[in-house]
Amino acid sequence: MDGEPFIGSEALAAGRLTRHELRRYHRAVMPDVYVERRAEPSLHRRTTAAWLWTQREGVIAGLAAASLHGSKWVDDDVPVELIWRNARTPTGVITRADTLIEDEVLTLDGLLVTSAARTGFDLGRRGPFVTAVARLDALIRATDIKTVDIEILAAAHRHTRGLRQLERALDLVDAGAESPQETRLRLLLIRNGFPRPRTQIPVLSPDGYRTYYLDMGWEDRKLAVEYDGDHHRTSKELYAYEIRRAEDIATMGWHVIRVAARHSEFDVIQRVERAWRLLSR
Structure with a gap:
C-alpha cells in the first residue's frame, strides 16, 4: 500500500494483503477504510477515506472540495462534507441530502467533487458571514470562476437556505485577499463606513526596479492598510526586505x-x- 486510504475488504479480496497484515500494519479511519499506521491524517487522506466510505458514491463538498480546488487556508482538521444520503456518519464527516444538478459535479484526483461554482455556492451561504466571504475570496483566488458563475448557479436553487447571505457575500468578494485576516480587515473597513478599498495595489520603487503590492487602500489619498502576519518575522532576509519595502513605499508618498x-x-x-x-x- 502507498499510504493512501483503501477499502479493506477490497484489498483482501484482491489478495493485496492478508488479514494479519491489515490488522498489524494498518488502522481503520472509517468503517472498512484503512491507512498505513504511520500515515499522517491530512485533509486529503481524510477526504479520500470519507469518499471511499460512501462506496465511491458520495460527492465531496464544502471546505474539503475547496481544498481540492486549490483554496488555501483550509485546516487539516475541518469536517469532511459529503453530499450523500446517510445520516449515520463516522466522526469528522458531515453528510447532506442536497440536490445536485448534473454540471455541478466533476472528478478531481479520481474523486467526485462539487464544481468550483457549486462549492462557492455552498460556502457562501453557510457559517458566519465574515467567514463565508473569506472562504469565497480564497476559492475565487484559486480558481477561474467569477461571482457571476455562482449567481447563475444560485438561480437554479431558488428555494435553498442561505441565499440572502450568499448574495451579500458575493457582493463583497475580492480575490485580492491573500489571507482570511486580510478579508476580515477589508470588511471591517467597509463596515465602518470607508469606501471599498482596492486590493493588491501596485507601487513602483523609486529606482523603478521593483514593484510592491499593498494589501488594500485608496489610491486617491495614497493611504494603505496592511495586515502583518507572523511570516514577516520568519527570517533576517525577509525582515531586511520589509524595511527596504517600507522605506520605498513611504518615499513614493504612501501612508x-x-x-x-x-x-x-x-x-x-x-x-x-x-x-x-x-x-x-
Missing part, C-alpha cells in the same frame, strides 16, 4: 497603517480615521 493580530478593531478604525482626515487636507 501605510500596519495591523497585527492583537490590535483591537476600535484601535484599527481610530488609526485609519486619523490618517484619512490628515490626508484629506
Whole structure:
C-alpha cells in the first residue's frame, strides 16, 4: 500500500494483503477504510477515506472540495462534507441530502467533487458571514470562476437556505485577499463606513526596479492598510526586505497603517480615521 486510504475488504479480496497484515500494519479511519499506521491524517487522506466510505458514491463538498480546488487556508482538521444520503456518519464527516444538478459535479484526483461554482455556492451561504466571504475570496483566488458563475448557479436553487447571505457575500468578494485576516480587515473597513478599498495595489520603487503590492487602500489619498502576519518575522532576509519595502513605499508618498493580530478593531478604525482626515487636507 502507498499510504493512501483503501477499502479493506477490497484489498483482501484482491489478495493485496492478508488479514494479519491489515490488522498489524494498518488502522481503520472509517468503517472498512484503512491507512498505513504511520500515515499522517491530512485533509486529503481524510477526504479520500470519507469518499471511499460512501462506496465511491458520495460527492465531496464544502471546505474539503475547496481544498481540492486549490483554496488555501483550509485546516487539516475541518469536517469532511459529503453530499450523500446517510445520516449515520463516522466522526469528522458531515453528510447532506442536497440536490445536485448534473454540471455541478466533476472528478478531481479520481474523486467526485462539487464544481468550483457549486462549492462557492455552498460556502457562501453557510457559517458566519465574515467567514463565508473569506472562504469565497480564497476559492475565487484559486480558481477561474467569477461571482457571476455562482449567481447563475444560485438561480437554479431558488428555494435553498442561505441565499440572502450568499448574495451579500458575493457582493463583497475580492480575490485580492491573500489571507482570511486580510478579508476580515477589508470588511471591517467597509463596515465602518470607508469606501471599498482596492486590493493588491501596485507601487513602483523609486529606482523603478521593483514593484510592491499593498494589501488594500485608496489610491486617491495614497493611504494603505496592511495586515502583518507572523511570516514577516520568519527570517533576517525577509525582515531586511520589509524595511527596504517600507522605506520605498513611504518615499513614493504612501501612508501605510500596519495591523497585527492583537490590535483591537476600535484601535484599527481610530488609526485609519486619523490618517484619512490628515490626508484629506
